[in-house]
Amino acid sequence: MSYSDYFNPEVETLSVEGLKALQLERLQKTVRHCMNSPFYQKKFQELGITPEDIKTLDDVQKLPFTSKEDLRENYPFGLACVPMKDCVRLHSSSGTTGNPTVVLHTQKDLEEWANAVARCLWMVGSRPEDVFQNSAGYGMFTAGLGFQYGAEKVGMLTVPAAAGNTIRQIKFIKDFGTSVLHAIPSYASRIYEVMKEEGVDPRKDTKLRVLCIGAEPHSEEQRQRIEQNLGVKAYNSYGISEMMGPGVAFECQEQNGLHIWEDYFIVEIIDPVTLKPVPDGELGELVLTIINREAMPLLRYRTRDLTRILPGECPCGRHHKRLARLQGRSDDMMILKGVNIFPIQIEKILLGFKELSTDYLITLETVDSNDIMTIEVEISQMFTDDYSRLKALEREITRQLKDEILITPRVKLVPKGSLVVSDEKKAVRVKDLRKLF
Ligand code: COA
Ligand code: ZN
Numbered sequence: 001m002s003y004s005d006y007f008n009p010e011v012e013t014l015s016v017e018g019l020k021a022l023q024l025e026r027l028q029k030t031v032r033h034c035m036n037s038p039f040y041q042k043k044f045q046e047l048g049i050t051p052e053d054i055k056t057l058d059d060v061q062k063l064p065f066t067s068k069e070d071l072r073e074n075y076p077f078g079l080a081c082v083p084m085k086d087c088v089r090l091h092s093s094s095g096t097t098g099n100p101t102v103v104l105h106t107q108k109d110l111e112e113w114a115n116a117v118a119r120c121l122w123m124v125g126s127r128p129e130d131v132f133q134n135s136a137g138y139g140m141f142t143a144g145l146g147f148q149y150g151a152e153k154v155g156m157l158t159v160p161a162a163a164g165n166t167i168r169q170i171k172f173i174k175d176f177g178t179s180v181l182h183a184i185p186s187y188a189s190r191i192y193e194v195m196k197e198e199g200v201d202p203r204k205d206t207k208l209r210v211l212c213i214g215a216e217p218h219s220e221e222q223r224q225r226i227e228q229n230l231g232v233k234a235y236n237s238y239g240i241s242e243m244m245g246p247g248v249a250f251e252c253q254e255q256n257g258l259h260i261w262e263d264y265f266i267v268e269i270i271d272p273v274t275l276k277p278v279p280d281g282e283l284g285e286l287v288l289t290i291i292n293r294e295a296m297p298l299l300r301y302r303t304r305d306l307t308r309i310l311p312g313e314c315p316c317g318r319h320h321k322r323l324a325r326l327q328g329r330s331d332d333m334m335i336l337k338g339v340n341i342f343p344i345q346i347e348k349i350l351l352g353f354k355e356l357s358t359d360y361l362i363t364l365e366t367v368d369s370n371d372i373m374t375i376e377v378e379i380s381q382m383f384t385d386d387y388s389r390l391k392a393l394e395r396e397i398t399r400q401l402k403d404e405i406l407i408t409p410r411v412k413l414v415p416k417g418s419l420v421v422s423d424e425k426k427a428v429r430v431k432d433l434r435k436l437f
Helices: 016-034 038-047 057-062 068-073 107-123 142-154 166-176 185-197 220-230 343-351 387-405
Strands: 087-092 102-106 131-134 157-159 180-182 210-214 233-240 245-251 258-260 265-270 284-290 301-307 334-336 339-341 356-367 370-379 410-414 430-432
Touching: 016 057, 016 284, 057 265, 087 107, 102 107, 107 142, 107 245, 131 142, 131 166, 142 157, 142 180, 142 233, 142 245, 157 166, 166 185, 185 210, 185 220, 210 220, 220 233, 233 258, 233 301, 334 356, 339 343, 343 356, 343 370, 343 387, 370 387, 387 410
Parallel strands: 131 157, 131 180, 180 210, 210 233, 356 430, 370 410
Antiparallel strands: 087 102, 233 245, 245 258, 265 284, 284 301, 334 339, 356 370
């Protein structure tokens, strides 16, 4: 490997000892900085600890966990560690029924985020000569602006195409010579299907060579199929908005797990029930402490993502730990069309309609290369069988749900008693029948 193979050679090739020393220094600084937030002051008091108790990296285990609920309960700015005048951007999750989560950034935070994404994009072979197209949603979705700033930092010509409008997306790929594309796996499949319909051969008619995929769980076979169909190398990306967004971990060209940037994060894998660390290499919940954040550093954030640390050295020369591809969640969050959705968000909206009973069933499936969500919900006994009133009600439920979860579900009203929603007395509310092509 030559130095030009790295975006930040010094830190990417830092030895394990070097990384640990840097982590300890940044952890101690971060913990002291956290004392600017009443939220962490209180947590530290409850645990009877002070920043001075953090003397070694293992002492991270003395720190309190932070959860999504903590962010919600302290909505919107309760975890800020800098004055509001120093913050330049926020990103927020979907949802209005409960408090969404809000993540604040200073100018330096945005700079560090762009740097992390640039490092990832460089690692998979993107260079200033490339044309980068981003099919993520912009606005509040962190994969929009997150990839945008990272790709610009690499120096690529960027095409901020944003989500949807697949035919136009393909035209851009062809006309602008897009060589690096970011798309979630199911949307990469959709692009391929529409290319086939339009008579576009991705190998002959486009310059596509690198695909960054993430956000949705997928298998190695699915990755390989995407690679064969589009004639690209597809690299797995991991991001989480509470940490910043994309750029947290990414595969290198070895495609053998995702390097997580340890100069940004301290990584723990815990048992989600006992909250104790699991032995090295075992599956558990990923817990992250971000150690270079100003506006809103989070200590021991419970990501709810299940993964494990892969053992051994990576031939690419980076000593940053590698995560196995994600294997699900320790909560009931669903990911559809790259959007994170909790069943409770849907339930809360449905409960607002007195015409509905409490039984519903959510089905996720792939129809004509599109992922869709169908929500069947029982109407209450007394409600009408007037067709036009039922359709109007369906439309209103759909509208409210779209506002809440940002995707458009298909809502089907069904007669009372027609849904089978219990399995061994435990309600089964979600059926996931999706497949990648
Ligand atoms: N990325 C890009 N395009 C997507 C997509 C995704 N994750 N999911 C769906 N689409 C496409 C659909 O294929 C459809 O394309 P078409 O115009 O060629 O028909 C179009 O977006 C609209 O999708 P549809 O399913 O009809 O509408 P919706 O109201 O349910 O979807 C989206 C809303 C697509 C706008 C919403 O799902 C979205 O913004 N997703 C992107 C989320 C994202 O970027 N997350 C981060 C990923 S790392
Ligand atoms: Zn590597």
